[in-house]
Amino acid sequence: MILGIxxxxxxxxxxxxxxxxxxxxxxxxxxxxxxxxxxxxxQTKLSFVGGRFAAKEALFKAFSKGDGTANYTDFSxxxxxxxxxxxxSKHIEANHRVLISIxxxxxxxxxxxxxxxL
Numbered sequence: 648m649i650l651g652i653x654x655x656x657x658x659x660x661x662x663x664x665x666x667x668x669x670x671x672x673x674x675x676x677x678x679x680x681x682x683x684x685x686x687x688x689x690q691t692k693l694s695f696v697g698g699r700f701a702a703k704e705a706l707f708k709a710f711s712k713g714d715g716t717a718n719y720t721d722f723s724x725x726x727x728x729x730x731x732x733x734x735x736s737k738h739i740e741a742n743h744r745v746l747i748s749i750x751x752x753x754x755x756x757x758x759x760x761x762x763x764x765l
Contacts, residue, residue, distance in 0.1 A: 650743065653708030653760040657701040659693055660754065666696065674700055676723040678735075690753075697756035698749040699724050702732065705760040706745070710738060724749070734760075 675683055679699055686692045702724045707717065723735040724747065734745045746761045 648764045649761060650764050651709035651711060651760075651762045653705035653710075653758075655701040655704035655708070655758050657697045657704075657756045658754065659697045659756060662697045662700060662756075663693055666693070671696065674703065674719045676720045678723045678725060682725075694751045694756060698751055698758065701756045702734075702747060702749055702758035702760070705747075705758040706734065706736075709745075709760040709762050 671680060671683065674696065683692060683695055686695060700719075703719045703722050706722050710717070717738055721736055721738060724732055725735065726732055732747045732749050734747055736745075739745055742765050744763045744765055746763065747758065749756065749758045751757075
C-alpha cells in the first residue's frame with residue numbers, strides 16, 4: 648500500500664546562491680557531507696547538493712514531515728553499489744519502504760519519492 652508520494656524540483660542557480668558551509672551542514676547528513684567533500688568538480692558538488700535538497704523536500708512531502716518534526720539531516724540519501732539512491736532515516740518504520748529517484752540537468756535537480764507499507 649502506498650502511504651505517501653513527494654516530488655520536488657530545484658533550480659541549481661538558486662542552490663549555488665545559497666552554497667556555504669552553513670548551508671551544507673544544515674542540509675547534508677554527516678554521511679552525505681563526507682561524500683560531498685570527496686567531490687572535486689564544483690558543478691558536480693552543486694548537482695550533488697541540489698539533488699539531495701530536492702530529495703529531502705520530496706521526502707518531507709511524502710512523509711508529511713514538513714511540519715517541523717524532521718530536519719534535513721535526519722535523512723541520508725546515499726547510493727548503492729550500482730549508483731541507485733536509497734534513504735536511511737530514523738523516521739522510516741521497519742515495515743515501510745522508501746523508493747527514490749533523483750535526476751539532474753545542468754540547470755535543475757529533481758527528486759521523486761514514494762513510501763510503501765510492506
